[in-house]
Amino acid sequence: MHRVALLLGLLFVTVHGLRNVDYHYDEFFPSAKAFSEDLEGASSDVETATKDREDLSPNYKDPSPNTAEEIPEKKPKETPNHDTSLLQGGVIEVNAGEGPTGFNPFGGLPGFGKFPGLFSFGGLFGSDGPNFQPWWKGDHVCVEREESTDDEDKSNSNSSAESSKRKNQTENVFSTSISLSNCFETANKYECITKVNNHGIVKTFTVRYKCCYGYKRKEGASGCTEEVELKPLLDTINDVGGKEFSNLIKTTGLEDKFKNENITVFVPSDEALSEFTDRMLELNQVDVYRRRRDARNALSSHDLVLSHITPGFIDLNDLNNEDVLLGEKEKNSIRINAYPTKNFGKMITANCVRVTKENNLASNGIAHVVDGVIAPATQSLREIIDQHPQLTYFRRLLEKTDLAKNLKDDGHFTIFAPTDEGFNSLDEKTRQKIMRGEQCAKNIVKNHVILHTVCSSAIVGNATTHNVAGDSLNFERTDDGSISIDGKAKIIKKDIVAKNGVIQLIDKILVPESALLISEILEKQNFTKFRQLIDEAGLTSEIDSSENATVFVPSDEALSQPEAVKILDSVKGDKEKLKELIQYHTIGKKLESCDMNNNQMIKTNDGEQELRLNLYSTVPLFANIINRATVNCARLIGYDEKACGSVVHEVNKVLVPPTDTVFDIVNSNENYSTLAEIIKGTEAEEILKQSNQSITLVAPTNEAFEKLEPDDLKKLKDDKDKANVFVKNHILSEVLCCAGVSSQGWGFNNMIPTVSEHQVQISKNENGDIRVGKAQITECDNVATNGVVHTINRVLLPRRTRVPNIGFFLFDI
Template identity: 25%
Template sequence: MQHLTLFTLAITLIATICLAKSPYQSVLQHSRIRGRQHGPNVCAMQKIQGTDKKYFTNCKQWYHRKICGKPTVISYECCPGYEKLSGEKGCPAALPLVNIYNTLGVVGAATTKMYSERAQLREEIEGPGSFTFFAPSNQAWAALPTEILDALVSNVNIELLNALHYHMVNRRLTSEDLKHGSAFPSMYQDFNVHIHHYPNGIVTVNCARLVKTDQHATNGIVHVVDRVITAVTNNVHTFIDTDDDLETLRTAVAAAGLTQMLESDGHYTVFAPTNEAFEKIPPEMLKRILGDPVALRDLLNYHILKNMQCAESITSGTPLETLQGTVLEVGCDGSDMTLNGKAIIQKKDQLGTNGVVHYINELLIPDSAKTLLELAQGSAVTTATKLFVDAGLGSHLSGSEALTILTPQNEAFKEGVTMTGELKKLLKNHILKEQLSSGVLYHRQELETLGGIKLRVLVYRNSLCIENSCIAAHDKTGRFGSMFTVDKVLTPPMGTIMDVLKADDQFSLLVGAIQTAGLTELMNQAGPHTVFAPTNDAFSALPKADLNKLMGNPQELASVLKYHMAKEILVSGGVGSHTRLKPLQGDKLELNMTVYINKVPVVEADLMATNGVVHAVGTMQPSYRSGRRHALFPRDERTLVRKVQINPRTTAKVLVKMLEETGTKVSISTVKRVLYRHNLKGRSARKKPLLQNPHKKARLWFTTAHGDKDRTFGEMSSGLMKQK
């Protein structure tokens, strides 16, 4: 029953909110539903602890119990337009409909009512007409600076009356009429009031938040706002042009050719860096950006949002798109407005006719205005950055060449790494000769480095790699170059797989085995190849008799070695959970993320070659025991069946394992045809669980018949038929 009740509540909530006509109405409906357990027309409100700020609650705020990072307290109040009745639950009564003047006294705007009488506005808002009054709350008047309030009340017939008239529109406007980005002529010289209706349900007029909406009156409607608003006559560029604190910004805007845009119609949000903000930037960097029109334009556009965002509209961190094309996270921390999590806004909500200006004390520099060196210095690749500079490559990274730098994470380097000639050469091969984006890379694409070698792009399901180094973070695009953060130091390919094996003493036995098996040419071919290379220890771990027999049979040796080879390139960064690789001979190899092959750890991964990659393994794959196969599992059917009868489960497991070790490519359907013709179904009941399954029968008979490597499967099938 409880689940049914919750389900019904959820359906009601969704249906009611979907019927709402505006974001504000959606939030109001949500608050109604949360409050209805307390009676009719009760709305749930969230109040930020330690303040008087209240909000109708939405889903996110309800469950998080936080607004602007601060805890909230839930209270239940009458929804707009309703009041309590003594002895009754909730708010069953509609507020009496009276004129605007009298309405002000009951909606928390008594101070506005008092000033309306002093300014001789009472008669107008008591009489006939249809007005909208954006009435400052009592707290709004109390927060007004003393000098401004004194100037208003010292000349009530002009200044105060004009100020109050600017809060009025000569028509009835409900919250539904207050569309985002709309403007309405006020009753003070037709200067517009500017409305913004945000997706989170917050509505502002000249960046003042409507705290009580839709308070109906006989001659209009009252919306209570949280501040006294002033007439807006200048555009946002005028703020920049006339404020000495923005002198450097003013020069930059003119140099970038943005003056006309900031004077034109629009709904911009400008985060205006003060002179102090510019002074915090290293002089060389600032000089370079100011002298580069493209970088300067990107820098300034990064400070401008496409939409107008008042401070009161923010209740949590929200990513907002800039004119530069990237996003800023605009948020709040208590009463502070934040940018990218930092409280750097020192003056907010300077309203213009075409937007709003917020003053900031730190300059925001986008990646697109930075050099490669500056990109690297601002990331978690400080070790690589220092090494690039120590290697004498700093001029490439701070110049205007179109390059891409592959910067290993700090963890990729051993502690105390020092510069050597070999390391300088290696670092040069971490710089590509063109500016790239990871989004345009494709599998087996070749990229040329400053060192003159070609690197391969390797694309896997969950990773994108360049040789053995895989991209570990989103690439950054600078003014002239791009930076890819990679998970390890890159190993450029040097020579073929055969060259790699010959150059490493741990593979001396493998090199001899490859030559004996006649696979040298294969290992020198273009590829791509992945080789799981058994080390000398892997060969030595075999019983001497088995090893001698294997090395004395080139055909069987080739089959075993081909089980260690695949016709594709797979580096360790491309290995996920249960990655499968088809070898040149036999069933699939299974690898996992750390890199294990068939549950055996790889000794050394990612030895890169021009035609593939080598991974050193300490165990032969599969475990090889040539000398015991015939003794344990005779090839005649009768003896084999007796063994199955004695211990069918164990015998089946070993036989299937032997099948995996053979590496012979024969279709299962061919084997099944032989089995059906042998008619093995009539055996005793003890062996039926094994023999009545066609696949297990096929594996059983194929393994049994496969003892002689010199005979083809067709020949063995014929032999079996004769045995029957």
């Protein structure tokens, strides 16, 4: 109990002490410096670099302790960053430069990193015991140190004035040196990163603990106690099942290279190399180990071996997803990808060949076993597409859409490239449109490109990823090993590796919905009745050729409602009127849900007619969260169905242009005759007439007025001041459609202001009945040019507004 209190006290002091300091967290990692009990080993190294360091030398390097054993130097590689998304099944979209795991790499509590000695099971809670020692403080653990200055590049690019301004701002906040540290641990490494701001000069110190070369960790032991027998690299290749590859090394005259140089080699298993040999023999190649695309790309046995090696000692645990290794063969590269698997494991590939046994240490290198022969990556994606005999249509389409320029040489892409046979499977008219760059050809190309490398071996069962347009692509691997995409196309040639990605050949074109014509979208989404009306009006060609258009489509159910049937009967046989009705459901610009605004008036394609768009929140306490929309009080029940250059929204009513003001609606309805008499001659009459208003009138019927005392009714008719106050109490100062009212939990009220500056309470019960104060709405949504009219069964008498328990303006957006 005392320990819990102490922990809470520490947290309070930490938060209270920092709340008035402007620490620029975009420049620094969250601090773990305060929690140093279990970081003693790491912090001592870091503090050596940071303590009493007012005048840091630009060339300063932390000295390595004499006891540290030397290990090969590895330079950090800068890689581009892309959005990440979890993929269903076997594939994960992983940031370049990040590991594949889905958990917090800093351990401990999410968002706080791992703070040894406070949030771990040791330290305050004492479960680790007083003699606990982390593994990285044990024997045979080597230390690597790096130092960099973060703002070197920025200072070169900014003007002197901007630099001076930033320096002054920084000095105001940081009067002395401040260091912020963060540490994380993996199975093979413990790393601490410290950022030090010394009067605006930000330096990063990295201290990395790992097993010295030739040693590895033993479970439960401190340090790296298990010594690895380091044999010559050729012997190690034989031991891990690469005898066939070892023989190939000898026959190609490369034996001395493997004996005398430090090399990392990706070793094809004997089974994989035998399968490759058999496949080459079937293709009647002259050289058993030669694979030809054409004479210029011949691969000899000698080059085959070189395409599997890279200089130095490369531990795959030190690499990130999308890292690229330079091979021995000229202009050859090996791309490393890491894909998460179940139970927080990972699958590693090298040029899309799966690594089955990694990090087999030798005296002069490291051997990684792969389950296939690695194809050398010597060309870019564009070069492969330009030369591939089955991609002539796709090459022309890239050129026509001017998207080939986006396949940068330093990127990492996956292209699902349809073969010429795939293009020929389209009907002639559609293929010609696409090849001319019409029918949203750019959308079609974007649907085939992904901003990260997806190797076929990473697709296990069902998986999902996202293309450059942000749309999902769904994969399924069947029992026979074939892979389908969105149930439309199959991969027929896997893993054509390039220097900047990979190509998967597919047998069909993946046409996204965003490239379909509006009529095709309506047919696909089963809007059959509205689609038929468009045909009858002769507007199919006009709507399909529209660019940047929006269509509000009544569902088939909406078109079957009695009110809709009555509207359609009124235009039956009159093609012009039907055409006007259809055009009233379309606007001449692309309006997605994210671009909608409350009380927005939108001109339609039917002359000068307008649609009124309203947005509503139905979430208590969060009035700014908009999750419901109406058009002319018809509720949007389906959003953002993309078509070629256009968008389709589904509504639950037929849209009819209003012709009358609120005042006209009241005066033309016999059920409102008493109300009309009271309104006449009041200030409120002018409000109801004005065309530029956006109001809601809750209109009592004659029957509702009959419930009043005769004297009270007479006063309303005779006293225009009282009548004016009375009518204004029935006019809401915004447009409120019935579809915008939602049921609220206990204690929450929907309070809507009236033009008389009073408020009325709006509620909806479980049966869908809507009440305004004590009156019930009996007829909804009589849309006017300046608002909407609802019929109520009781009058609303003015009274002093009580303060509700919890009230808010639900529709004040």
